[in-house]
Amino acid sequence: MSVLSAEVRLVKAGVTKIRYPAEPLFDDGTHLVVRAPWAAPGVRDFGFVRFEPGDVFTEHYWRDRWYAVKEVRTGAGVLKGWYCDITRPAVATGGEVVVEDLDLDLWVSADGLTVLRLDEDEFAGSGLADRDPQAADEAVRALDELELLARSGSFSDLLG
Secondary structure, eight states, X not given: OOSSOEEEEEEETTEEEEEEEEEEEEEOSSXXXXXXXXXXXXXXXXXXXXXXXTOXXXXXXXXXXXXXXXXXXXXXXXXXXXXXXXXXXXXXXXXXXXXXXXXXXXXXXXXXXXXXXXXXXXXXXTTHHHHOHHHHHHHHHHHHHHHHHHHTTOGGGGTO
């Protein structure tokens, strides 16, 4: 990956969902970290958190894990929490990080008290379990692993 720039591309069901520039921070060949401003237009209010212009995402990707963890902070640096995407392992080549979203997500609040499993209905309706049962099993296992880490208080060790 280029030292000066990167592009993150999130793919869902074979279609690019979003693409945005990011600043590479770390890459040891397995764990890759980039930083990017909130890339979607406007505000996205989930009820439990708002993502909005000015927010900064420090995004952790792994080439051998089925998830990505995004630390979310306000522009002033106040931690909002961690948004975790369940994905196939990241592929990084030529300055581009490509991750395939598998519909499941986890939210962990900044204080660690709120841990929410998200989009399980989308995952069930995606047909992944029929098309690729092994990937579906990996996705559920990844979500369970992240939730366990969050509820046990050792979530931040994951990013260390």
